[in-house]
Amino acid sequence: MRQSPAVRRLVSETDAVPRRLVLPLFVREGLAEPVPIGSMPGVVQHTMDSLRRAATDAAEVGVGGVMLFGVPAVRDAQGSGADDPNGILNLATTALAQEVGDALVVQTDLCLDEFTDHGHCGVLAPDGTVDNDASLERYASMALAQARAGSAMLGLSGMMDGQVGHVRAALDAEGFTDTLILAYSAKYAGAFYGPFREAVDSQLKGDRRTYQMDPGNAREGVREALLDVDEGADVVMVKPALPYLDVLAEVRASVDVPVWAYQVSGEYAMVEAAAANGWIDRRGAILESLTAIRRAGADVILTYWAAEAARWLSPGR
Numbered sequence: 001m002r003q004s005p006a007v008r009r010l011v012s013e014t015d016a017v018p019r020r021l022v023l024p025l026f027v028r029e030g031l032a033e034p035v036p037i038g039s040m041p042g043v044v045q046h047t048m049d050s051l052r053r054a055a056t057d058a059a060e061v062g063v064g065g066v067m068l069f070g071v072p073a074v075r076d077a078q079g080s081g082a083d084d085p086n087g088i089l090n091l092a093t094t095a096l097a098q099e100v101g102d103a104l105v106v107q108t109d110l111c112l113d114e115f116t117d118h119g120h121c122g123v124l125a126p127d128g129t130v131d132n133d134a135s136l137e138r139y140a141s142m143a144l145a146q147a148r149a150g151s152a153m154l155g156l157s158g159m160m161d162g163q164v165g166h167v168r169a170a171l172d173a174e175g176f177t178d179t180l181i182l183a184y185s186a187k188y189a190g191a192f193y194g195p196f197r198e199a200v201d202s203q204l205k206g207d208r209r210t211y212q213m214d215p216g217n218a219r220e221g222v223r224e225a226l227l228d229v230d231e232g233a234d235v236v237m238v239k240p241a242l243p244y245l246d247v248l249a250e251v252r253a254s255v256d257v258p259v260w261a262y263q264v265s266g267e268y269a270m271v272e273a274a275a276a277n278g279w280i281d282r283r284g285a286i287l288e289s290l291t292a293i294r295r296a297g298a299d300v301i302l303t304y305w306a307a308e309a310a311r312w313l314s315p316g317r
């Protein structure tokens with residue numbers, strides 16, 4: 001069955017199509033020009049204008065959604081920029097919802113780390129540890145701000161216990177019953193988010209091991225996904241993607257909601273660096289990684305290559 005291209009095409013089990021890709025985008029407050037991210041060649045911190053153009057481009061090539069991250073000019077201990085209606089992320093959300101909201105799904109990262117001066121995903125207790133339940137109150141307020149701004153789907157990436165149920169209840173109480181929740185259920189603490197820290201000018205010292213997961217734990221990933229479904233998640237996610245395909249496959253087999261995967265900044269940087277050195281076929285490696293993540297069970301993939309890959313994958317190309 002492998003001899004002719006026509007048969008191979010006919011019997012191929014897995015494909016990645018543009019609608020299954022979501023493009024993460026960074027927008028930074030007060031920028032005059034887009035700023036390249038050194039550790040993620042080809043990815044930038046956007047101005048409001050360049051953000052609009054990037055989202056329109058993505059919509060034109062058929063990408064299924066965009067995931068927005070905001071980089072505020074000022075940070076504080078509570079992450080006040082996160083639920084400020086005039087905060088950069090909320091303003092950008094409204095702009096994109098108007099511009100491309102009919103063509104693709106405008107999603108927002110719901111986490112405090114971009115907005116706090118200590119760089120943690122929640123607020124801190126007096127002893128310096130992350131206070132889970134106090135952080136949930138901040139998430140509820142952030143969720144309402146994002147929903148009011150026009151976000152169609154909130155990406156809960158903070159890994160606080162009970163965050164899905166808490167945010168769902170807050171949204172429903174204010175009438176945002178149709179605002180979707182994408183739960184970053186199995187999010188592992190590790191080295192692959194390194195370039196992202198540069199992308200959002202993260203202030204983090206130390207690590208996130210008290211709330212993100214131990215890379216060795218697969219059963220716990222499934223348990224987290226089941227809990228999130230129970231609390232009302234519309235979609236669950238595994239993150240990073242390529243180093244966690246086994247977890248992805250197990251989660252896929254365990255839940256009946258869509259399962260997404262996030263091909264994170266470190267996965268992107270590895271391929272780009274190897275390709276820049278002439279050590280790997282860039283396009284081949286990108287498409288193979290997307291196919292592998294789909295094969296393992298991801299319905300949708302968040303990837304910084306979404307727009308470029310969508311161009312390659314569009315029918316007729």
Ligand code: PBG
Pocket residue numbers: 109111112113114157158192193194195196208263264265266
């Ligand atoms: C939290 C968040 C992070 C990423 C997505 N959402 C950072 C973290 O958890 O450390 C990482 C994405 C990537 O590395 O591409 N706001």
